Amino acid sequence: MVTPMSSSAADVVTSFIAACERLDLDAAIDHMSADVEYWNVPMEKVYGHDGVRGVLEPFLGPFEEIEWPVSHMVAEGTAESGTVFTERVDRFRAGDVWLELPVAGMFLVRGGKITVWRDYFDLNGFMGEMGKLSAS
Amino acid sequence: MVTPMSSSAADVVTSFIAACERLDLDAAIDHMSADVEYWNVPMEKVYGHDGVRGVLEPFLGPFEEIEWPVSHMVAEGTAESGTVFTERVDRFRAGDVWLELPVAGMFLVRGGKITVWRDYFDLNGFMGEMGKLSAS
Numbered sequence: 001m002v003t004p005m006s007s008s009a010a011d012v013v014t015s016f017i018a019a020c021e022r023l024d025l026d027a028a029i030d031h032m033s034a035d036v037e038y039w040n041v042p043m044e045k046v047y048g049h050d051g052v053r054g055v056l057e058p059f060l061g062p063f064e065e066i067e068w069p070v071s072h073m074v075a076e077g078t079a080e081s082g083t084v085f086t087e088r089v090d091r092f093r094a095g096d097v098w099l100e101l102p103v104a105g106m107f108l109v110r111g112g113k114i115t116v117w118r119d120y121f122d123l124n125g126f127m128g129e130m131g132k133l134s135a136s
Numbered sequence: 137m138v139t140p141m142s143s144s145a146a147d148v149v150t151s152f153i154a155a156c157e158r159l160d161l162d163a164a165i166d167h168m169s170a171d172v173e174y175w176n177v178p179m180e181k182v183y184g185h186d187g188v189r190g191v192l193e194p195f196l197g198p199f200e201e202i203e204w205p206v207s208h209m210v211a212e213g214t215a216e217s218g219t220v221f222t223e224r225v226d227r228f229r230a231g232d233v234w235l236e237l238p239v240a241g242m243f244l245v246r247g248g249k250i251t252v253w254r255d256y257f258d259l260n261g262f263m264g265e266m267g268k269l270s271a272s
Contacts, residue, residue, distance in 0.1 A: 041238050042258035072242055074210045074219050083210050085221030087242045087254065102177050104240035104256035106208055106223045118223065120240035120256035122178035 009082020009109040010075035016107075016114060017068050017086075023060055029053060033113040042123035062133070065093040082109045099129035145218020145245040146211035152243075152250060153204050153222075159196055165189060169249040178259035198269075201229040218245045235265035 012031060019027035029049050032038075038052045039045040046055055060066065068090045075084040084107040092099040101121055108116035148167060155163035165185050168174075174188045175181040182191050196202065204226045211220040220243040228235045237257055244252035 041240075042261055072219055072221075072244075074212050074221050076210050083208055085208075085210050085223075085240070085242070087221075087256075102256065104177075104221070104242055104254070106221070106240055108208075118240070120223075120238065120258075122257070122259050124258075124260050125178055 007079040007112070008075060009077045009079055009084050009107070010073060012079050012082075012109045012112065012114060013073075013075070013084040013086065013107050014070075017070070017088075020056075020060070021066055021068055023063075023066065025053065025056060025060065028056065031114050032117070033110065033115045036114060037116045037118075039116075039118045041118060041120045063092040063094050067091045077109070079109055079112045081111075083107070084109065094133055097132050099126075099132060101126050101129065143215040143248070144211060145213045145215055145220050145243070146209060148215050148218075148245045148248065148250060149209075149211070149220040149222065149243050150206075153206070153224075156192075156196070157202055157204055159199075159202065161189065161192060161196065164192065167250050168253070169246065169251045172250060173252045173254075175252075175254045177254060177256045199228040199230050203227045213245070215245055215248045217247075219243070220245065230269055233268050235262075235268060237262050237265065 016028060016031040029052055032049065032052060035048060036052060037045060037047055038055060046052060068088050070086050070088050072087040076082055086105045088103050090101040090103055103119050103121040105119045107114050152164060152167040165188055168185065168188060171184060172188060173181060173183055174191060176191065182188060204224050206222050206224050208223040212218055222241045224239050226237040226239055239255050239257040241255040243250050
């Protein structure tokens with residue numbers, strides 16, 4: 001991805017979320033700097049493209065379709081240097097079952113890439129949703 | 137609290153957090169509209185001043201000191217109508233023990249008051265921190 005220098009920080013995050021929704025892991029990771037910090041806050045921090053892939057691949061892999069609708073986004077700055085918050089209900093479909101995860105995410109964007117991504121959510125809530133899969 | 141109409145939405149939230157840090161529950165609640173929605177996302181939503189008091193009182197009560205340092209805040213709009221996100225590590229002291237809770241919060245501000253407050257965090261992580269109290 002080449003981010004035009006006129007882009008906003010919000011554009012970078014919106015494009016990243018769209019890549020995740022296409023289940024296009026390579027495109028998603030291409031939105032991130034080589035030294036990106038990614039923290040699913042209930043879990044361990046990971047760093048770099050391989051670290052992100054190690055978390056996102058098993059997170060997205062079981063699902064046929066995902067939607068991350070953004071209920072609120074507030075951003076400041078450009079793709080060169082900015083900060084973006086999103087409030088979302090991430091939705092994951094396996095077969096006929098949709099799982100839902102309410103989440104608030106904070107992104108720092110530098111030089112057209114995401115350098116920090118921290119998603120805040122309740123891990124037990126998500127594990128409860130995962131239980132729908134074995135129950136179905 | 138009287139919020140000057142020239143205030144930003146961020147001013148309202150900053151003043152609210154300061155009231156919480158003073159452990160001044162009445163002042164904190166005075167920042168909220170009568171029909172406020174307050175959701176600690178792993179828990180049940182509550183509404184109105186009594187609902188907020190019912191959640192915040194036991195949350196703040198056990199502690200002698202709290203600090204909610206904001207690592208990132210991005211806001212748009214005025215005290216009349218705005219949206220504010222905060223990323224914080226809320227800290228709670230009982231005796232010599234500090235508990236820490238990483239949290240991302242989203243606030244809607246209307247007419248000088250907070251009308252929606254949603255805090256996203258991992259409940260198990262906080263319960264683990266609470267365990268420090270009985271261990272000390």
